[in-house]
Amino acid sequence: MARLIECVPNFSEGRNKDIIEQIVDEIRKTENVKLLDYSMDADHNRSVVTFIGEPDQVIEAAFKATKVASELIDMTKHTGGHPRMGATDVIPLIPISDVTMEECVEYSKILGKRIGEELNIPVFLYEKSATSRNREDLAEIRKGQYEGMAEKLKDEEWKPDFGPAELNIKSGVTAVGARPPLIAYNVNLGTSDLSIAKKIAKAVRAKTGGFTYCKAIGLEIKERNIVQVSMNLVDYTKTPIFRVFDTIEREARRYGVNVIGSEIIGLVPMQALVDVADYYLRLENFSSDQILERKIFE
């Protein structure tokens, strides 16, 4: 297969379609890059764009989109429900095929350096690219949000990895980093008792002692009169889908409740599903090179 990186930049504009179209056009115009999806959220006043391609070209497209966002979005006027700190708020780079996480970290540094130097925007490296422990978690970097950034940057602990030491008033601050693909995964329970979904979410999520790469909350699905454990699996290679599913099933049983189904929301890497099949079938010596479709695009 080709060398591929996925990029999912978040922009602090979710109401003006014209602005988002101009940003997205920069990605569309880049060769060897394919726009997969973009969605605007008016409440959050934020858009999420997903594209994929050959690493150098992905970096080029992400840079050009960030440049246009810095020209068209004015953070001094931004309001919205989602925490944010910059016009281009965060740029995750995700290794998909024939690219290691280490290489992705290197690409994130190339991109961060360009944004810092050429666009004069302070850049923090986060997740796998983080240069210190407290920069791994995006929420830590973003704490204080745009309004608190001018002050936060004065702290030596929060000196940006690239770009100016002072806030870019119009564009704010941008985080760039390599991370594994995130899988949005929900498990539906055959009960309307929200407390059970909440207890199970607590059992499986990292924050309260569960799986390291699992974020989870309990939700009601009112139209179906059921409850759901709604999750983000942020590194399926270490916290795999099947282990989370099996654990939730066992926990649900303890309350006399059945798992009635599960859902994968949005995109999922093929390998995450192959791992599920591998586990339940107890496969011996299976390699994803045995998948016909992979052979074709070698």
Place this chain on the structure above:
Amino acid sequence: MARLIECVPNFSEGRNKDIIEQIVDEIRKTENVKLLDYSMDADHNRSVVTFIGEPDQVIEAAFKATKVASELIDMTKHTGGHPRMGATDVIPLIPISDVTMEECVEYSKILGKRIGEELNIPVFLYEKSATSRNREDLAEIRKGQYEGMAEKLKDEEWKPDFGPAELNIKSGVTAVGARPPLIAYNVNLGTSDLSIAKKIAKAVRAKTGGFTYCKAIGLEIKERNIVQVSMNLVDYTKTPIFRVFDTIEREARRYGVNVIGSEIIGLVPMQALVDVADYYLRLENFSSDQILERKIFE
């Protein structure tokens, strides 16, 4: 994804590498076709070649390979352990991506007609392409083998679908047909008692009342001191891997035996594994369009 057919012709030569190389070269030389694999079996004196590509070009490559085989292989001199009836013994065409089974049947007729008319070889359409019930099973067509074919062809019931009514003495007879991808799948049991593997094989295979698209035998794996249910799943869309695995596990339990693992031999279509994940995770509304890798090659 692109329109793709897989083709897995079997040639009655497994000892002379030079001959097989000349046959395979015809496939290598064809544009928009990719040779995936070929293996020679000296005991069987038979070779299996796997290639994939755009439908028209696959037909072209298969025809050219059959032509060279008809020139280089002399069936009057063939000996070997595997049942066979022709220099090019059988040519399965398998829909892989964006091609229906019905279209594959049409392609098999185009190919069969060319082999019959241009190479003067009697051709039987088999499996999904079969023109009568008793031609669906390749073993039925091949019964009597090369040595019995001259006589068999005299029977009105065995008039070829294409080509001459009489045997081609040098090249024999060829079967061409569309079929679903075949999955070679084995389940290993934690016992050395061969009778248990045989009883379970009997329970799951079509011939003795099991699953319609499952062929199975019980085998000993002497070097591991275990036994195995060794299978071909000939239509995973109707007899899926997970159902066979679960059934074998329940049957094994009835003898107090554990399933210690399973193996997929060779290539497997991505969808067959996605179906496994879908089943065990009880996925709701999952579509294989959600697989990231599929998006890329759309």
